[in-house]
Amino acid sequence: MATAVFQQPFGSLQSHRHVNNSAVHLELGSCSVRLISKSFKLDNGQSRKDTYCRGQRNFAVIQASTFQTSLVDPVSFPSGNSASESQKKSSEAALILIRHGESLWNEKNLFTGCVDVPLTNKGVEEAIEAGNRISNIPVDMIYTSALIRAQMTAMLAMTQHRRRKVPVILHNESEQARSWSQIFSEDTITQTIPVITAWQLNERMYGELQGLNKQETADRFGKEKVHEWRRSYDIPPPNGESLEMCAERAVAYFTEYIEPQLHSGKNIMIAAHGNSLRSIIMYLNKLTSKEVISLELSTGIPMLYIFKEGKFIRRGSPVAPTEAGVYAYTTDLALYREKLDEMLN
Numbered sequence: 472m473a474t475a476v477f478q479q480p481f482g483s484l485q486s487h488r489h490v491n492n493s494a495v496h497l498e499l500g501s502c503s504v505r506l507i508s509k510s511f512k513l514d515n516g517q518s519r520k521d522t523y524c525r526g527q528r529n530f531a532v533i534q535a536s537t538f539q540t541s542l543v544d545p546v547s548f549p550s551g552n553s554a555s556e557s558q559k560k561s562s563e564a565a566l567i568l569i570r571h572g573e574s575l576w577n578e579k580n581l582f583t584g585c586v587d588v589p590l591t592n593k594g595v596e597e598a599i600e601a602g603n604r605i606s607n608i609p610v611d612m613i614y615t616s617a618l619i620r621a622q623m624t625a626m627l628a629m630t631q632h633r634r635r636k637v638p639v640i641l642h643n644e645s646e647q648a649r650s651w652s653q654i655f656s657e658d659t660i661t662q663t664i665p666v667i668t669a670w671q672l673n674e675r676m677y678g679e680l681q682g683l684n685k686q687e688t689a690d691r692f693g694k695e696k697v698h699e700w701r702r703s704y705d706i707p708p709p710n711g712e713s714l715e716m717c718a719e720r721a722v723a724y725f726t727e728y729i730e731p732q733l734h735s736g737k738n739i740m741i742a743a744h745g746n747s748l749r750s751i752i753m754y755l756n757k758l759t760s761k762e763v764i765s766l767e768l769s770t771g772i773p774m775l776y777i778f779k780e781g782k783f784i785r786r787g788s789p790v791a792p793t794e795a796g797v798y799a800y801t802t803d804l805a806l807y808r809e810k811l812d813e814m815l816n
C-alpha cells in the first residue's frame with residue numbers, strides 16, 4: 472500500500488526532555504501520513520520512545536495504517552519472529568463476523584434499519600457469550616457500523632478476550648476529534664485494538680418501515696408484500712434500501728478497506744447487522760441473489776472465516792473457547808491459543 476517512504480529530520484520540540492525527534496513520511500495512495508518518533512530522557516535516567524502520527528485526508532485509512540505500523544503483538548499470529556516479519560510471511564488471517572446482540576427494537580419486533588437503538592439485557596448477554604466463543608481467536612482490528620448496537624456488541628465481546636487488549640474507537644469525524652484522541656505512548660498502543668466505525672456497515676435503511684411493528688405491517692399490507700420487502704434481493708421497502716443497495720455499499724467498503732488488511736495478515740472482527748452481514752457473506756461465499764435471500768443470521772453468533780491464499784474459507788461458528796474440535800482450529804489458530812495459554816499461566 473505504501474508507495475514512497477522517506478526519512479526526514481524533525482525540528483526540535485518544546486521540551487527539555489526530548490533528546491531526538493524524527494519523522495517518517497508515508498504516501499498511501501491518495502493520502503499521506505507522517506509518523507513522528509520522539510525519544511525522551513526520563514527523570515529517572517531511563518529513555519523512552521513514543522511514536523504517533525499526523526495525517527491528511529482519508530483518515531480511516533490513515534489511522535488503520537498507523538495502528539498497523541505501530542502494533543507489535545507479543546503473541547503474534549501465526550507464530551514467527553517480529554510482527555512485521557510474521558505479517559509478510561503470514562499465509563492466513565482470521566475474519567470474525569458478528570451480528571449485534573438483541574436490540575430493544577428487535578425485542579419489540581419493530582423495523583429498525585438505521586435507527587440507532589441500544590441492546591437489551593439479553594443482547595448484552597449474547598455479546599458477552601459471543602466474546603467467550605472467540606476469546607482464543609486473534610483480533611488485530613475491529614470494524615463496526617456507526618450504530619450503537621453493533622459497537623456495544625464489539626466492545627462487550629472484547630471484554631472476554633484472553634489477550635486483554637483494549638479496543639479503542641478511532642475518532643476521525645473532525646481534525647479536532649482526531650487530534651484530541653491521539654495516544655502518545657507506543658507501549659499503550661501495542662495493547663490497543665483500533666476500532667473503526669463505518670456507516671457503510673450499517674443495517675439496510677428500512678425507509679418508511681422504520682419504527683413500524685413487523686406483525687402489524689404484515690397485517691396491514693399483507694404477509695407476502697412484507698416478506699418481499701424483507702427478503703427479496705432487489706425490491707426496496709418504501710423509500711428504503713433493497714438488499715442489493717445495502718450490499719453495494721457494504722461490499723464496496725469490505726473490499727476497499729477490510730480485505731487489504733486481511734491480505735497483510737491482520738486478524739479482523741466485524742460487528743454489524745443482519746443485512747450488511749448477509750451482503751458480505753454473499754460476497755465471501757459467492758452466493759447468488761437467490762441463495763442470499765434465504766440466509767438468516769442469529770443475533771450474537773460469531774462466524775469465523777480464514778483468509779488464505781486470497782480465498783475465504785468458512786469455518787463455522789466457534790461454540791466455546793475450549794472446544795477446538797467443534798470448528799477445528801487451523802494450525803496457526805492452535806499456535807496462537809497455545810501462546811495465550813503460556814502467557815496467561
Ligand SMILES: O=C(O)[C@H](O)COP(=O)(O)O
Nearest residue numbers: 581582583584674701745
Ligand atoms: O432492521 C431490522 O429491523 C432488523 O435488524 C433486520 O430486519 P429484517 O430481518 O426484517 O431484515
